[in-house]
Amino acid sequence: MLHVESIVKSFDGFLAVNGATLKVEKGDVVAVIGPNGAGKTTLFNLISGQLPPTAGNIWFKDENIAGLASHRVCRKGISRSYQVVNIFHRLTVFENVQVAVLSHHRKTFNIFKPAKIMAVKETRKTLDSVGLLDKAEMISGTLSHGDQKVLEIGIALGNRPELLILDEPTAGMSPEETAVTLRLMQRLSGDMGLTILFCEHDMGMVFSIANQIMVMQHGGTIIQGSPDEVRSNQLVREAYLGGADECSV
Amino acid sequence: MEFSATVTFSALMQQVLVGLSRTTILFIVASGLSLVLGVLRIPNVAHGSLYMTGAFVTYTVATLFGQSTLGFWLALIVAPLVVALLSFIAERGLFCHLYEREHMMLLLFTFAFSLVIGDLVKLVWGSDYRSLVAPVFLQGSFSISGFPFPRYNLFLLVIGPLVAAGLWFLTNKTKIGKIARAAAVDREMVGAIGINVSWVFAAVFVIGCYLAGLGGALVAPTQNITQGMDHAIIIEAFLIVIIGGLGNIWGALLGALIFGLTDSIGILLWPQFAIVFPYVAVVTVLLFRPQGLLKSTW
Amino acid sequence: MFKALFDAKTLISCSVLLALLLLLPQFLPRFYIYLFALMFAIALLATSLNLVLGFGGMYQFHHAVFYGFGAYAFALFVTKSGLPLWIGYVIAPFCSAALGLVMGLITVRLHQLYFGMLQISLGSLVWAITYRWYSFTGGDDGIHGIPLPDLVGSSTGAYYFNLIVVVTCLLLMYMIVNSPFGRIFQGIRDNPERCQAVGVNVQKQQLTGQVLAAFFAGVAGTLFVTVEGSVFPDLMFWTLSLEILIMCLLGGWFIFLGPALGAAIIISLRTFAGIYTEYWTLILGIVLMLLIFFLPEGVLGLFLKKADPAAKREG
Numbered sequence: 133m134l135h136v137e138s139i140v141k142s143f144d145g146f147l148a149v150n151g152a153t154l155k156v157e158k159g160d161v162v163a164v165i166g167p168n169g170a171g172k173t174t175l176f177n178l179i180s181g182q183l184p185p186t187a188g189n190i191w192f193k194d195e196n197i198a199g200l201a202s203h204r205v206c207r208k209g210i211s212r213s214y215q216v217v218n219i220f221h222r223l224t225v226f227e228n229v230q231v232a233v234l235s236h237h238r239k240t241f242n243i244f245k246p247a248k249i250m251a252v253k254e255t256r257k258t259l260d261s262v263g264l265l266d267k268a269e270m271i272s273g274t275l276s277h278g279d280q281k282v283l284e285i286g287i288a289l290g291n292r293p294e295l296l297i298l299d300e301p302t303a304g305m306s307p308e309e310t311a312v313t314l315r316l317m318q319r320l321s322g323d324m325g326l327t328i329l330f331c332e333h334d335m336g337m338v339f340s341i342a343n344q345i346m347v348m349q350h351g352g353t354i355i356q357g358s359p360d361e362v363r364s365n366q367l368v369r370e371a372y373l374g375g376a377d378e379c380s381v
Numbered sequence: 382m383e384f385s386a387t388v389t390f391s392a393l394m395q396q397v398l399v400g401l402s403r404t405t406i407l408f409i410v411a412s413g414l415s416l417v418l419g420v421l422r423i424p425n426v427a428h429g430s431l432y433m434t435g436a437f438v439t440y441t442v443a444t445l446f447g448q449s450t451l452g453f454w455l456a457l458i459v460a461p462l463v464v465a466l467l468s469f470i471a472e473r474g475l476f477c478h479l480y481e482r483e484h485m486m487l488l489l490f491t492f493a494f495s496l497v498i499g500d501l502v503k504l505v506w507g508s509d510y511r512s513l514v515a516p517v518f519l520q521g522s523f524s525i526s527g528f529p530f531p532r533y534n535l536f537l538l539v540i541g542p543l544v545a546a547g548l549w550f551l552t553n554k555t556k557i558g559k560i561a562r563a564a565a566v567d568r569e570m571v572g573a574i575g576i577n578v579s580w581v582f583a584a585v586f587v588i589g590c591y592l593a594g595l596g597g598a599l600v601a602p603t604q605n606i607t608q609g610m611d612h613a614i615i616i617e618a619f620l621i622v623i624i625g626g627l628g629n630i631w632g633a634l635l636g637a638l639i640f641g642l643t644d645s646i647g648i649l650l651w652p653q654f655a656i657v658f659p660y661v662a663v664v665t666v667l668l669f670r671p672q673g674l675l676k677s678t679w
Numbered sequence: 680m681f682k683a684l685f686d687a688k689t690l691i692s693c694s695v696l697l698a699l700l701l702l703l704p705q706f707l708p709r710f711y712i713y714l715f716a717l718m719f720a721i722a723l724l725a726t727s728l729n730l731v732l733g734f735g736g737m738y739q740f741h742h743a744v745f746y747g748f749g750a751y752a753f754a755l756f757v758t759k760s761g762l763p764l765w766i767g768y769v770i771a772p773f774c775s776a777a778l779g780l781v782m783g784l785i786t787v788r789l790h791q792l793y794f795g796m797l798q799i800s801l802g803s804l805v806w807a808i809t810y811r812w813y814s815f816t817g818g819d820d821g822i823h824g825i826p827l828p829d830l831v832g833s834s835t836g837a838y839y840f841n842l843i844v845v846v847t848c849l850l851l852m853y854m855i856v857n858s859p860f861g862r863i864f865q866g867i868r869d870n871p872e873r874c875q876a877v878g879v880n881v882q883k884q885q886l887t888g889q890v891l892a893a894f895f896a897g898v899a900g901t902l903f904v905t906v907e908g909s910v911f912p913d914l915m916f917w918t919l920s921l922e923i924l925i926m927c928l929l930g931g932w933f934i935f936l937g938p939a940l941g942a943a944i945i946i947s948l949r950t951f952a953g954i955y956t957e958y959w960t961l962i963l964g965i966v967l968m969l970l971i972f973f974l975p976e977g978v979l980g981l982f983l984k985k986a987d988p989a990a991k992r993e994g
Contacts, residue, residue, distance in 0.1 A: 180876060181876075182872070182876070201875070202872075202875045202876045203875045203876070203877075203878045203879055203880050203881070206875075206876060206877055206878035207878045211876075211877070212876060214873075218870060218872070218873045219869075219870065219873065220865070220866045220869035220870050220873065220874075221869055221870070222865065222868070222869050222933070223862075223865060223866065223869060227862060227865075227866075228866075230862060231862060231863055231866040231874065231877060231879075232877040232878075234859045234862060234863060235863065235874075235877050235878040235879045236877075236878060239859040240859060240860060240863045240879055240880075240884060241859075241860055241884075241887060242858055242859045242860055243854070243855045243858045243859075243860040243861070243891075244854055244855075244858060245858060245859065246683035246684050246854070246857050246858065247857055247858055247859045247861065247862040248683045248684075248857065249683045250859055287873070287877060288877075290877065291877055291878055424792065426921070475968070478972075479971070482971075482975075484738070484791060484792050485738065485924075486971055486975065488740075488921075488924075489921070489924055489925060489928060489967065489971060490967075490968065490971045492921045492924075492925075492967070493925075493963075493964040493965075493967035493968045493971070494964065494968070495964075496960040496961065496963055496964030496967070497960075497961055497964035497965060497968070499960060499964075500958045500960050500961035500964070501961070503957075503958065504958065504961075612916075612918060616799065616803055616917060619796060619799065620796075620799075620800050620803070623793070623796045623797070623800065627792075653811055653813075654807075654808070654811050654812075656807045656810065656811055657804065657807050657808055657811065660800060660803055660804035660807050661804065663800045663804075664785075664800055664801055664804055667785075667797050667800065668785065671788060671789050671793060671797070672793065
């Protein structure tokens with residue numbers, strides 16, 4: 133479904149991503165791991181169109197989407213959430229998701245119908261699926277950090293994506309909230325059949341949900357394979373799981 | 382719409398020289414604005430009001446000494462310092478509490494500040510215009526290939542490069558300049574290594590406003606000192622800063638050159654619409670280089 | 680559809696206000712009728728700015744240029760074309776909208792401060808041309824004594840005409856703010872990157888907003904001419920733009936009617952302070968400083984917060 137071919141991104145000569153390769157098949161849950169600064173977030177920004185790549189191709193459903201603006205990438209069926217909370221903080225929780233739903237249905241230039249009565253069912257359904265329905269009328273800026281991170285995912289789901297990209301979905305969450313998010317991701321992948329690509333520092337979580345793991349270092353791909361393959365790979369052990377395990381600097 | 386069909390070479394040269402001396406004033410004012418905008422991220426609308434204040438103070442000080450040569454030099458030193466002091470008080474009392482606000486709020490706050498200064502100037506000096514004569518040895522003009530060129534403009538042409546050199550020295554060779562440049566790029570980082578950013582900001586703000594005062598002092602003998610001269614200069618200064626690249630002092634120089642020269646040559650070509658030429662130049666530059674000609678510090 | 684826009688409380692209070700305004704000229708001296716008619720025009724102007732400022736988060740630094748452009752378009756139409764006045768009322772706002780489109784096409788590529796600054800430079804260009812083109816625009820004198828029929832030219836006529844037009848425009852803008860377009864626009868205000876990431880073409884959206892705001896500013900311009908019977912270059916000078924920004928801030932720019940209230944306050948202050956002192960801008964400056972320090976949500980924002988802590992921004 134998604135095939136990233138030796139992608140490169142340089143910032144003023146600094147190679148943040150240097151020849152990374154990634155394959156995601158339909159229905160997969162793929163984790164990207166690697167120490168901080170390995171280029172995970174940059175890689176996601178390249179896929180979702182936030183940044184144009186310096187070189188390389190990104191194939192999505194047999195179409196090269198490398199360099200497309202982010203709103204066009206989104207319309208192709210790729211949605212993403214962010215590592216740092218990135219919501220519409222003055223809007224209510226409902227409206228946050230509704231923005232995505234309205235955009236998905238191309239209603240953004242409708243100026244005469246009240247938004248209040250549009251896409252209500254679908255928005256509420258999405259909110260329900262992430263468990264935020266009871267907080268629908270709250271101003272999103274006043275939510276707890278954990279809820280805001282979940283809303284992140286909710287907004288991404290509002291576009292009915294085929295591929296969902298989550299950038300550290302549990303960053304800054306308490307253990308309980310992390311467990312809730314993990315179950316949410318399992319539901320999205322299991323019940324709704326979504327293809328998920330995510331990166332995460334919590335190795336327990338990665339190994340419990342991902343069926344494919346890609347390991348990044350210095351902007352490149354060391355290996356992509358099943359959790360077992362990754363666990364037993366010598367290179368990965370040396371580069372990542374071994375010495376610099378938890379003190380990932 | 383009388384289009385001057387014959388533009389002689391010497392007339393052109395003369396206009397270029399006039400344009401260059403106008404450039405000096407614009408550069409001095411715009412560089413101060415650019416400094417404040419680049420380092421503090423404040424779009425200081427009151428910059429023009431400080432320029433006007435500088436001009437009025439220059440008039441008062443020079444008049445105290447009977448508009449003598451000594452009075453002129455003294456005024457040239459005192460007036461920018463008065464403006465700097467005023468800005469220092471404003472920075473410590475008001476602006477330093479607002480650095481975290483959005484640009485929009487800062488813009489409106491400086492606008493409020495300019496309204497207050499504008500009326501205070503009116504309170505102190507009244508609504509009449511004032512005029513100041515240059516000291517004797519800068520009066521009159523000499524001829525360049527048959528055309529008269531005012532001595533005072535030549536004086537400005539000497540001052541301009543001096544100020545530019547001083548600014549270059551300040552930003553590249555002094556400690557505070559280096560810190561300010563670093564703070565312009567990454568404020569938190571500079572704070573993190575233990576430098577009191579607040580005082581650096583105060584210093585930069587005061588230096589920037591000093592330049593506004595200096596511009597006002599230098600312009601005083603060349604035109605009527607009036608209410609409203611603040612509005613005329615500030616928009617020009619902003620445009621210069623924008624086309625030069627926000628926060629870039631050499632950009633301010635380049636922008637001032639473009640603005641000053643198109644203005645003076647425009648007077649030669651199409652007097653009625655001379656005012657339009659610099660704006661057209663600005664729009665043209667921004668169409669092709671929306672972020673300004675030189676690298677901005679933002 | 681109507682129900683989805685207004686709750687009962689808003690509907691009742693707005694109807695009462697409207698009824699009051701309809702009756703007011705029966706009791707007011709002529710000067711106040713004139714003042715109110717002017718206030719309506721400026722209130723519309725401030726609300727049109729807020730359409731892109733408070734609800735779109737755009738750095739609309741030079742909104743007055745669209746206002747002045749509409750006023751000039753109308754004045755020139757009336758004095759030069761010889762066609763019926765009413766066509767001018769229709770054409771002028773579209774002229775402003777066209778200017779909004781042209782300027783928007785150039786400026787929306789830029790962000791925030793750069794956007795605002797480029798807008799100021801383009802607007803100043805328009806101002807400079809108007810200021811110097813004596814043969815066409817009247818130059819710095821402007822155009823005075825624009826002939827208007829009594830139906831709109833008398834002070835009571837202007838009052839009712841402006842009231843009706845402003846109420847209609849406010850209704851339209853209220854619908855826009857609460858439409859999907861408005862919702863997305865608020866999303867862009869809060870977070871343009873994220874909005875783009877959910878598939879919104881942010882620049883196209885902002886361009887549309889710009890054109891709409893310019894259109895309503897143009898309407899406000901024609902209303903100004905209706906009240907004053909004259910136009911002059913100051914109508915598109917940048918200081919006026921900042922004054923409208925103050926009105927929005929003063930009233931509260933996250934509330935629909937905030938800017939209109941701000942406009943009413945500023946116009947009254949200017950009129951009445953102007954009687955006692957020539958230093959009215961000093962007062963305005965100090966008020967504005969206090970406002971920024973202590974009341975960044977605006978007067979109406981504070982009021983609504985007091986009245987209802989969970990108040991939402993539409994008010």
